[in-house]
Amino acid sequence: MKKKIFAISGSTRKNASSNLLINYIREINQDNFDIIEYPSIELLPHFNPDLEQTALPSEVVEFRKLIEEADGVLICTPEYIFSLPGSLKNALEWTVATIVFDSKPTALIVASALGEHAFQELLLIMKTMSANYKEDTTMLISGIRSKFDENSELKDAVLKEKLMLLSNNFKKLMD
Template identity: 55%
Template sequence: MYLRKVKSPLQVFAICGSTRSQSSNLQLIQAFGRIAGNDLRIDLYENIAQLPHFNPDLDKDLAPETVEAFRQRISRADGVLICTPEYVFSLPGSLKNALEWAISTTLFAGKPTAIITASALGEHAHASLRLIMKTMEAKMTEDTQLLIPGIRAKIDAEGNFTDAVVADKFHRLVRGFGEMMRMQEV
């Protein structure tokens, strides 16, 4: 196995599972970008609600234009960050729909991926997201996965951490994810 050093800044395609404009998960993606500084460039996907409902019949030769654009951004990225809440003990429908459009591809196979589930509880959505990403063969480690239950008590209105333990885990995830992307197998 040979390792290569990847260009800098690294391109991170960030998917927010929430469609709320003031989402805690969006704040976490923004915090990720601030902490990473100039080493990583965040490409935030803002059209998750515009993706059509997944339909395998539409995924034959050429998928709908919005789906193709979504897939191209995953393909171009050095890594993917998924940050999501939990809705009714599961993933938000918009996020699951987006991931279903990627399931028939190999876009995530070996792709460095970080997942953050931040919600009131979050365990079920986190387990589901881990399983989906494992199924798509995304490259993840324990250092690139984070569950943050009780998120509203752990960040303030500006997206700054108010919980030192969570802040430390989050910083470690940012560092670990950057290292994973920099050292990719050839």
């Protein structure tokens, strides 16, 4: 039975490395994963705790439901100004008062020029929300742009191998 994966890219850029990586992970896991990628985190309104009590925006209801219904969540993001991109942080803020990530098998990838700060931040945020990730379902990929060729195809053999390993570990986490 294929695992239902909800994928979130931290980039709003159409051809972003994070989106390409999500596509690559889909490609190499066709027999194991059914990956639904969130259309764009920019669809979500700015987080406002007041709205939690009164009128939760429909986009937020849908976003939470997609996380809740997935067997696992894959987050793949660049680092912006030594932090998570604001849009991704905003999306995660909309889940913090819920239990949607509680024990949810999760794979976390930061793919950036450097990325160390965003990586540590993402791990801390997801730990705080009790997401179920292991060291081997997380990955920091520095120098991400150099890993693709001019046709946006992943060309780095070592990275390909690592992404296959991460996929297998992610699958085990959901079994």
